[in-house]
Amino acid sequence: MEIRVATFNVSMEAENYVPRGTHVSGEEMFAHLATGEHPQIGNIAEIIQRVRPDILLLNEFDYHPDAQKGIQAFVKHYLNQPQSGAEAIDYPYFYIAPVNTGVDSGHDLDGDGVASGSGGDAFGFGLYPGQYGMALLSRFPILKDDVRTFQRFLWKDMPDNLMTTVMDDQGKPWFSEQAQQVLRLSSKSHWDVPIDVGGKRVHILASHPTPPVFDGPENRNGKRNHDEIRFWVDYLSSDNKAAYIYDDKGTKGGFKGERFVILGDLNASQTEGDAFKQPIVNLLTHPEVHGSFVPRSEGGALHSPQNPLGAMHTAAWRMRPDYVLPSQHGWKIKEGGVFWPTQSDTLYRLIKDRNASSDHRLVWLDLAMAE
Structure with missing residues (x-):
C-alpha cells in the first residue's frame, strides 16, 4: 500500500488576514472560512488539491474549539x-x-517588566489563544482515543534542559523561579496521533517548535527550539532516555509503536539559519528515523541560484525548516518533493509572493508500506 504524506505551514492565522498593525481578535480567519471566497485561502486549498496528500499536517492554522468553524469549514x-x-x-x-x-x-516571560498575559508572556508567543495552531487531515481513520499530546509537559522536567541556561546580561536567570516552575516546553504542542492505514497503525509525530529568533542575546527562543526538537529525539530513543516524558493524560514514557512519520515546521536546518544545529542533526541521523532522503524542487533551486542548497529549501526565506521524516522500519520511500513551481509554470501564481498563499511550501513524500 502506498500513501502520500505531507506537511504545510499555511500561515492561516488571523494576523495574515488584516492590514499590518491592525488589532486582531482571533476570529478573522474563521470569518473567511465561512464564505469560501477568500482568494489566498483558495490558493492554499488549490495547492493541496494539486498535490493530493492522504495525510496532511497544517501548521499555523488557528485553533478553534468548534471544528465546524475551523478545520471542517476549510474542508467543506x-x-x-x-x-x-x-x-x-x-x-x-x-x-x-x-x-x-x-x-x-x-x-x-519576555523581560519587559510586565506580565501582559499575551504575546511574549504567553506559554507560546501569540496574541490570542490558538494562534499558529495545528490541524491534521486524513483520508484514513484517526484513532483519537489513543492520541498522546504533550501540550502541558513542563520544560523543567526535561533532564539537562537549556531553560536553566537562559541568562540576562547580568548573568542572572532570565526566567523567575516561579516562571520556571510553570513554563511549558512546547510553544504550540507535540502530538503523537495514530492513524489506521489499511489495518496498520501509522503514528504522526507533529509539532511546530518556536522560531529561534525574535529574542535577544539570552537566546531564549533558540534554546527552546533546541529542546523542542530534542524532545522527539528522546521520545524515539531507549526507554531509559524517554522515561522522563509524560503526556497530558499522565502516561509516562516514549514512543510505543512501529511506523511513524515526523511532520512539521521545525524551524531548524542542519546547515542554515539561526537554530542550534545539533538537535536537528540528531533527529535526522536518529537510528529510528529515515532522514537521508531530502525532498527537492526546481523552483527552490531557481529562487536561490547562487546557493547549492536552494533545491532543498521549503520556505521563501531560503531555508529548509519543514520536514516529512518517516521511520526507518515499515516504509519504503518511493518519491518526494516540494511544491515550488518555477516562474514559467502556470501554477507559479500560487506561490508568487507572501500574499498568494504562504511563505512556506508544501512538502510531501510517497511512502510504500513494507512488512
Whole structure:
C-alpha cells in the first residue's frame, strides 16, 4: 500500500488576514472560512488539491474549539470545492487540539517588566489563544482515543534542559523561579496521533517548535527550539532516555509503536539559519528515523541560484525548516518533493509572493508500506 504524506505551514492565522498593525481578535480567519471566497485561502486549498496528500499536517492554522468553524469549514468550503480547475478533495477525518500560543502564563516571560498575559508572556508567543495552531487531515481513520499530546509537559522536567541556561546580561536567570516552575516546553504542542492505514497503525509525530529568533542575546527562543526538537529525539530513543516524558493524560514514557512519520515546521536546518544545529542533526541521523532522503524542487533551486542548497529549501526565506521524516522500519520511500513551481509554470501564481498563499511550501513524500 502506498500513501502520500505531507506537511504545510499555511500561515492561516488571523494576523495574515488584516492590514499590518491592525488589532486582531482571533476570529478573522474563521470569518473567511465561512464564505469560501477568500482568494489566498483558495490558493492554499488549490495547492493541496494539486498535490493530493492522504495525510496532511497544517501548521499555523488557528485553533478553534468548534471544528465546524475551523478545520471542517476549510474542508467543506475550500477543499471540497474545485479551485481554479483543480479537482476537489475530501478529508473525512481530522484532529485538532489546544495549543500553548496566546495562553496566559501569569508571568513576565519576555523581560519587559510586565506580565501582559499575551504575546511574549504567553506559554507560546501569540496574541490570542490558538494562534499558529495545528490541524491534521486524513483520508484514513484517526484513532483519537489513543492520541498522546504533550501540550502541558513542563520544560523543567526535561533532564539537562537549556531553560536553566537562559541568562540576562547580568548573568542572572532570565526566567523567575516561579516562571520556571510553570513554563511549558512546547510553544504550540507535540502530538503523537495514530492513524489506521489499511489495518496498520501509522503514528504522526507533529509539532511546530518556536522560531529561534525574535529574542535577544539570552537566546531564549533558540534554546527552546533546541529542546523542542530534542524532545522527539528522546521520545524515539531507549526507554531509559524517554522515561522522563509524560503526556497530558499522565502516561509516562516514549514512543510505543512501529511506523511513524515526523511532520512539521521545525524551524531548524542542519546547515542554515539561526537554530542550534545539533538537535536537528540528531533527529535526522536518529537510528529510528529515515532522514537521508531530502525532498527537492526546481523552483527552490531557481529562487536561490547562487546557493547549492536552494533545491532543498521549503520556505521563501531560503531555508529548509519543514520536514516529512518517516521511520526507518515499515516504509519504503518511493518519491518526494516540494511544491515550488518555477516562474514559467502556470501554477507559479500560487506561490508568487507572501500574499498568494504562504511563505512556506508544501512538502510531501510517497511512502510504500513494507512488512
